[in-house]
Amino acid sequence: MGLFGKKKIASGVDTTTEAANTPDKVQPYAALGLKDDEYARIREILGRRPSSSELAMYSVMWSEHCSYKSSKIYLRQFGEKVTPEMNKNLMVGMGENAGVVDIGEGWAVTFKVESHNHPSYIEPFQGAATGVGGIVRDILTMGARPIAVMDQLRFGEPSNPDTARVVHGVVDGISFYGNCLGLPNIGGETVFDKVYQGNPLVNALSVGALRHEDLKLAKASNPGDLVILFGARTGADGIGGVSVLASETFDSTGPAKRPAVQVGDPFAEKVLIECCLELYAAQVVAGIQDLGGAGISCATSELASNGGAGMRVQLQDVLKRDESLTPEEILMSESQERMMGIVPKKDFKKFKAIVDKWEVEFSVIGEVIAEDRLYINWGHEEIVNVPPRTVAHDGPVYERPVAFPSYQDALNNDSVHAHGLFRQNDNASELAAQLVQIVSSPNQADKGYITNQYDRYVGGNTALAQPDDSGMIRVSEETGLGISLATDANGRYCYLDPYQGARLALAEAYRNVAVSGATPVAVTNCLNFGSPENPEVMWQFKQATAGLADGCLELGIPVTGGNVSFYNQTGDVAIHPTPVVGVLGVIDDVARRIPSGWQDAGHNIYLLGTTKDELDGSVWSEVVHSHLGGRPPVVDLAYEKQLAEALNAASEQGLLASAHDLSEAGLAQAVVESVLRFGMGARIWLDEIQQRDGVDRTCALFSESTGRVLVSVGREDDVKFVGLCEARGIPVLRIGVTDNSGELEIQDVATWQLNDLRGAHEATLPELFG
């Protein structure tokens, strides 16, 4: 290639002086994604045209991904629709790398979910792997030790040949990176739907724990402190977009295109984690920022802007993997496993001793200055001279047009009833066939094929993991203090009604945490939507964020941070709006956790909550009838809160042998999962549900009404348990008993051998992808 070993000479770079002298030079801002008025605003801020390095920085920092320019006006309500009570345990709220929540005993927890959708479609393995790496570094940046990860995955139809490529790549990438780091993967979601065919969703969540005093913030505020880049060297990863700039500075024989993907190295990240934690313990970093999207551009401008200070940086001091990199490329590179530390000069020796010990490479690339200005030099020449705030925080903000979708009314009117979907209420064998069809459909089938490729128990602190409703991790080995995490999203519900859909996702994640015995305390989100330039998509976004913010206010738990991913579409068709909602719960002792699934014979099975005729948008309508229309189930969050409190009280009194949330595919799915979990048989009757709630058998089995939980209770605790529910206004109904029969009998429907059910439930994914 002739590129390597050939040192690029500093002359020929576009300096700020050059920029001032050549105001009329045509710049490729449109190709970098900047609009005419945005480019004009940059010129106005600087009082001249930007140098090509400045243009690179602004273009990437003002991108939708980094600036949240279309979503900002809606995200504000997560900070506004709150009460002082909600924020009392919040140590760090939105806007930082991740929110931090006080969980008591001097411990705090930080958690966040982020999207890596587009890279994971281009290169599934590396895209998903670096998605895990990126979110783990966000957690590390807050001063925390990462303790677990989860992944929320959405793929196209299993029958499409391209789906297997993406599934294998993504799952291998996640397991490779997470397993190498030694982080347990404690849960997540896997959904298949044709709307994700050309745009899979790969969201990654990480959670970390820290002592209160170890909290770190991404800011550079003390003049004289050193700016140090450490970790991996900077290479030409993930800078495909800047090639338009490179093509100006390279001669025509240069590389035509830089790759848009990054390659991750989990072992380097593991060393970086341990190195950072030792740096924190030694108290030698005053501020820290990970390098993710927008690389050095983001880290320098954000650190300076957050600290209300400035920086002077020598870009030639950045350690490079490839000497041919141009300054613009160095500024934009998304090479993985890098961190930027702000280190007081007096602590430099200690800093160096620690990074040397871990054999982590570093270079001092600059210094913090009092003036709130970011100066970047390339050798003797100044290539960047900007107010850091204008790059990092004062980007454009748009109130994009919003339009009620033209299809929405027709969609909502096309309910299961209006569509006349045929019900086989009197035909037991048809109902039984539907149940098997549903529990063996790709979305409802056992996900062990995927989750078994992840390490769920490494570290020895995993109390619950897939297939339980939530993942639970012990934080304090002395007291058993722990956390529980669940994430949920239902794109079909959100398509029918984005406001209710977001609240449904919140309610389900909240309930999933509550059934584990933990108390829900905080929320994170990853909002996956189509193009914000489509007013109908923007309407969905507006509705979903309002639903989520209102819901959090009703439940009294704050949103601590999140991520927005726009432009998720196949061709011109947007994905279903998919706001992934993560709920964090706290449990005083993980030994008190409530398992899911039945383990003992002779326990009574109770259904909490009532069942309504709510089949619109359900799994039943999808799998049995390929139908999507009507309105999603209603949510009563005040009741969900009562339900969670009742479960908590019952758990504290040790009354519950198991609890399992009812959601997709309703009671049928919950019963099948509960018998298969430990191979315990059961007999279930539906007639009392039908009589009390006035629903037919199809509804009793498959309705997706919210606020319902299936619990099992030992006979000795029966009276106490029922009394507790009645006192708290929770509808409670005994619907069955567990037994040693090795069978599941749903009276007046069918009896199955558990082995047959297991075969149907567990064979689907291995058959499709194995």
Add this chain to the structure above:
Amino acid sequence: MPKIIVEVMPKEVLLDPAGKSVMNALHRKGHSASKKSDITAVRIGKRIELHFDREITDKDLADAREIGESFLSNGVIEDVVKISSEN
């Protein structure tokens, strides 16, 4: 046995974690060959052999490039750097 050899390397500008690890190990272990040598980087690729029981033609070589680029390598992160034959 006549065979075509397809050589695939990670793209030059992308990180090669395996190569980097080997490079680090060379330095750490102070391997005698590397101590005084001028090795500055190690990159690890793969060699794929396609066997034939007849003479290899120019068309086979062209086909092998096509297979190499579309099937044996991941064009997003790898390049086919060489196609050769042995008889």
